[in-house]
Amino acid sequence: MAESVKLPDRLAILYCGNTVLLPGVLFRIRCASPSSVSLVEQELCQREEKGLIGILPVCDAVAEVPSAGTMPSSGTGTNLGERSSENQKETSDSHKHGSENQQEVIHWHNTGVAAQALQVSIEVEKTSGRVIYLVVFKGLCRFSVRELSKRGPYYTAWITPLDMTKAGKDEVTAADIIEFSRKFKVTAMELISVLEERQKTGGGIEVLPGTVPMCTLADIFVARSESSFEEQVSMLDSVDLKVRFSKATELMRALMEEFGGNDGDDYDVAALERRMQDAGMPADIWKHARRGLRGLKKMQPLQSGYDSLRVYLGFLADLPWQKASEEWELDLKAVKERLDNEHYGLVKVKQQIFEYLAARKLKLDARRPVLCFVGPPGVGKTSFASFIAASLGRKFISISLGVVKDEADIRGHRGTSPGLLIDGLKRVGVCNPVILLDEIDKARSDVRGDPAYALLEVLDPEWNKTFNDCYLNVPFDLSKVIFVATANTVQSIRPPLLDRMEVIEVPGYTPAEKVRIAMRHLIPRVLEQHGLSFDFLQIPEATVKLVIQRYTREAGVCDLERNLAALARAAAVRVAEQDHAVPLSKYVRQLVSPLLDGRLAGEGEMETEVIPSKVDNHDISNAFRVSSPFIVDEAMLEKVLGPPRYGDREAADRVANAGVSIGLVRTLFGGEVQFVQADALVGKGDLHVTGQLGDVIKESAQIALSWVKLSLVWICLFPNIEINLIQGRDIHIHFPAGAVPKDAPSAAVTLVTALVSLFSQRRVRADTAMTGEMTLMGLLLPVGGIIDKVLAACRYGIKRVILPDRNLKDLVQVPSDVLSNLEILPAKRMEDVLEQAFEGGFPLRQHSEF
Ligand SMILES: Nc1ncnc2c1ncn2[C@@H]1O[C@H](COP(=O)(O)OP(=O)(O)OP(=O)(O)O)[C@@H](O)[C@H]1O
Numbered sequence: 115m116a117e118s119v120k121l122p123d124r125l126a127i128l129y130c131g132n133t134v135l136l137p138g139v140l141f142r143i144r145c146a147s148p149s150s151v152s153l154v155e156q157e158l159c160q161r162e163e164k165g166l167i168g169i170l171p172v173c174d175a176v177a178e179v180p181s182a183g184t185m186p187s188s189g190t191g192t193n194l195g196e197r198s199s200e201n202q203k204e205t206s207d208s209h210k211h212g213s214e215n216q217q218e219v220i221h222w223h224n225t226g227v228a229a230q231a232l233q234v235s236i237e238v239e240k241t242s243g244r245v246i247y248l249v250v251f252k253g254l255c256r257f258s259v260r261e262l263s264k265r266g267p268y269y270t271a272w273i274t275p276l277d278m279t280k281a282g283k284d285e286v287t288a289a290d291i292i293e294f295s296r297k298f299k300v301t302a303m304e305l306i307s308v309l310e311e312r313q314k315t316g317g318g319i320e321v322l323p324g325t326v327p328m329c330t331l332a333d334i335f336v337a338r339s340e341s342s343f344e345e346q347v348s349m350l351d352s353v354d355l356k357v358r359f360s361k362a363t364e365l366m367r368a369l370m371e372e373f374g375g376n377d378g379d380d381y382d383v384a385a386l387e388r389r390m391q392d393a394g395m396p397a398d399i400w401k402h403a404r405r406g407l408r409g410l411k412k413m414q415p416l417q418s419g420y421d422s423l424r425v426y427l428g429f430l431a432d433l434p435w436q437k438a439s440e441e442w443e444l445d446l447k448a449v450k451e452r453l454d455n456e457h458y459g460l461v462k463v464k465q466q467i468f469e470y471l472a473a474r475k476l477k478l479d480a481r482r483p484v485l486c487f488v489g490p491p492g493v494g495k496t497s498f499a500s501f502i503a504a505s506l507g508r509k510f511i512s513i514s515l516g517v518v519k520d521e522a523d524i525r526g527h528r529g530t531s532p533g534l535l536i537d538g539l540k541r542v543g544v545c546n547p548v549i550l551l552d553e554i555d556k557a558r559s560d561v562r563g564d565p566a567y568a569l570l571e572v573l574d575p576e577w578n579k580t581f582n583d584c585y586l587n588v589p590f591d592l593s594k595v596i597f598v599a600t601a602n603t604v605q606s607i608r609p610p611l612l613d614r615m616e617v618i619e620v621p622g623y624t625p626a627e628k629v630r631i632a633m634r635h636l637i638p639r640v641l642e643q644h645g646l647s648f649d650f651l652q653i654p655e656a657t658v659k660l661v662i663q664r665y666t667r668e669a670g671v672c673d674l675e676r677n678l679a680a681l682a683r684a685a686a687v688r689v690a691e692q693d694h695a696v697p698l699s700k701y702v703r704q705l706v707s708p709l710l711d712g713r714l715a716g717e718g719e720m721e722t723e724v725i726p727s728k729v730d731n732h733d734i735s736n737a738f739r740v741s742s743p744f745i746v747d748e749a750m751l752e753k754v755l756g757p758p759r760y761g762d763r764e765a766a767d768r769v770a771n772a773g774v775s776i777g778l779v780r781t782l783f784g785g786e787v788q789f790v791q792a793d794a795l796v797g798k799g800d801l802h803v804t805g806q807l808g809d810v811i812k813e814s815a816q817i818a819l820s821w822v823k824l825s826l827v828w829i830c831l832f833p834n835i836e837i838n839l840i841q842g843r844d845i846h847i848h849f850p851a852g853a854v855p856k857d858a859p860s861a862a863v864t865l866v867t868a869l870v871s872l873f874s875q876r877r878v879r880a881d882t883a884m885t886g887e888m889t890l891m892g893l894l895l896p897v898g899g900i901i902d903k904v905l906a907a908c909r910y911g912i913k914r915v916i917l918p919d920r921n922l923k924d925l926v927q928v929p930s931d932v933l934s935n936l937e938i939l940p941a942k943r944m945e946d947v948l949e950q951a952f953e954g955g956f957p958l959r960q961h962s963e964f
Pocket residue numbers: 456457458459460490491492493494495496497498600631635636670671672675
């Protein structure tokens with residue numbers, strides 16, 4: 115399912131002439147007119163986070179109509195009213211704007227698409243020296259225009275979102291939609307096989323069914339096919355997903371006819387037979403395929419089932435039954451060097467990868483467990499998996515299991531479409547790639563079956579020799595594939611799957627490690643991606659530290675990389691604005707894509723290009739000569755990234771009132787600091803726990819409250835707390851921290867401290883965080899994830915950490931620079947925690963007094 119999108123009420127509208135952008139499509143636009151340049155500068159370059167604008171098609175660019183009150187437009191064209199067909203008029207509910215003097219009218223269509231800017235690059239025009247922006251957008255979702263007005267040099271619209279609303283998302287899972295999408299996929303596969311037989315390319319449509327979310331599948335197909343403006347506008351107007359699927363399916367059928375999909379069948383079948391013979395199918399599969407071919411030959415092309423049988427046989431012919439990448443002799447010394455050069459730190463993880471590769475060199479066909487990298491987002495799990503593939507000279511594909519809810523997603527749909535694995539193998543074209551099973555902990559079951567069963571078959575060396583995909587209907591040998599998996603936590607991986615894997619824990623990074631990773635890896639990569647070099651832009655170490663402290667709170671480096679990219683984008687704009695920027699060099703002009711180049715010659719103000727796949731970034735650095743590099747300082751940081759998102763006073767502000775304590779928990783995002791809030795209101799003595807919580811944490815809250823009550827009533831542990839402060843009150847415990855789901859017993863100690871703070875009306879220390887499970891007797895038990903938790907404390911500027919003394923041994927793996935900044939306070943009993951958590955200790959009745 116596509117990500118949900120929250121649109122603002124008002125969007126700036128970029129004039130793109132009669133071009134239609136559809137959701138899911140990547141689109142490159144050349145902005146040269148003053149209005150579009152100022153839109154890019156004001157809406158995209160100065161607002162780092164959103165980068166959202168609207169694109170409305172113009173049904174033919176300009177009309178010369180004597181109309182008072184119209185606004186001038188920046189395009190050229192002819193009168194839509196005179197030229198348009200009835201059909202166009204129906205689909206074009208255009209807005210008219212003008213001025214008294216100008217007689218030009220822009221016929222804006224009233225449905226558009228919100229687009230997110232993914233990349234902005236700059237050119238300086240050779241002759242005039244004016245700045246031109248090349249912006250890569252991604253279409254997000256449809257909107258309709260309530261009101262359109264001109265705001266300075268460009269238009270803005272008050273909008274109403276049309277799809278990716280709650281209703282729209284529910285619609286994606288409806289049974290009839292799934293049926294429509296299946297029909298679409300079958301037709302898509304027919305079209306692909308027709309294109310392949312005719313040796314034509316489909317603009318990348320062959321990768322669509324397996325990789326694109328269902329709600330944008332039809333849109334992307336229509337955008338990539340050579341459909342007319344009217345067809346694209348009609349698609350834009352189709353808010354109903356079923357209508358979109360049936361329009362796209364119709365279009366495909368028309369294309370098939372155009373390519374002669376239904377003509378020349380004798381020729382087709384002969385070509386198919388040749389492809390099948392060359393596919394290297396094992397003997398029994400070949401027997402099955404030949405039977406199918408004989409059946410096909412007996413059928414009439416218009417007979418029902420003919421097309422799907424032909425597509426199926428084509429699919430069999432395209433699978434890499436034998437074709438494999440040649441595995442080269444591993445040079446272990448070179449592998450070690452590259453592993454160290456490409457990945458900073460993580461010595462233990464790199465050692466485990468090295469040992470895995472060395473073991474392969476010794477015994478190629480040895481059965482090994484599947485490596486599973488487990489850790490928070492952005493710590494390099496995917497990067498390690500692709501390193502393994504590159505070292506072995508194998509192709510690499512990643513299959514996201516986060517979206518898999520149904521066994522059939524892995525195993526395929528009978529008679530309709532293959533599962534993710536077999537489809538992935540067809541795309542990669544070899545039978546021995548490295549396949550990354552990404553987010554294996556997120557593969558969940560529903561009423562339609564448990565994907566874990568299919569994954570078991572995939573990962574088990576006994577079974578995967580004869581993997582059964584329901585669409586394929588014959589076994590496929592997966593034993594040559596190297597599987598690698600990633601997960602955020604082992605707890606959610608199904609035990610039988612976990613049994614077949616070797617877990618490599620990838621912990622979060624310390625601030626010092628993040629600085630090193632940024633300086634050595636992220637900054638050079640980000641500069642390259644934005645066409646810059648160190649001659650233009652330098653981000654000093656001190657600035658990187660500020661970015662880490664003030665703009666990120668993560669265990670990995672994803673946000674850090676995003677922030678560095680934002681700085682690079684802003685710097686690219688500044689560089690181009692400087693007076694000493696010189697015209698585009700010959701080198702860069704060669705790099706500009708031929709399509710855009712052709713259009714540049716036409717002096718057009720606005721040029722657009724649908725990007726079929728990943729965009730190549732062109733090195734614009736060479737376009738400019740600057741006297742000195744641009745250095746990102748603190749002032750620029752705030753200008754580009756906005757005011758700091760995180761300060762060092764957060765803990766102090768949060769514990770300003772009694773009833774709040776600071777805990778360390780482990781979530782899917784690594785260790786986290788958790789401010790637990792307790793409150794007592796008049797009631798019947800019930801306990802209410804709120805936040806995104808699992809059952810274990812709720813049970814911990816119950817144990818914590820029982821322990822406080824027992825200690826108060828039976829052993830009179832707290833001389834300063836009156837029993838009537840608790841009796842007749844409902845206790846409310848809240849775990850703020852956004853939408854981060856939590857479930858672990860390690861919050862018990864924090865819960866008790868919050869309750870004791872509430873009842874005694876004493877504030878806890880703002881520099882102290884704690885973690886630990888406890889028994890009803892108040893004894894502390896060891897908990898997991900201590901390293902992640904200590905790193906989280908360090909991100910929040912916490913100075914003291916209380917933990918069960920039996921966890922002390924786990925700290926050996928924490929980097930010494932982190933430990934040297936922390937006071938570690940081991941505790942055996944809950945009383946020890948309370949002693950340490952409050953300023954000046956906590957007055958407890960001594961055991962001898964009982
Ligand atoms: N130790 C490291 N050295 C160099 N670069 C790193 C290191 N760790 C992470 N990176 C970089 O950080 C970025 C994010 O890494 P990657 O996507 O591999 O993380 P991940 O753990 O797979 O995240 P997710 O769970 O979100 O997929 C990549 O650009 C990666 O190269």
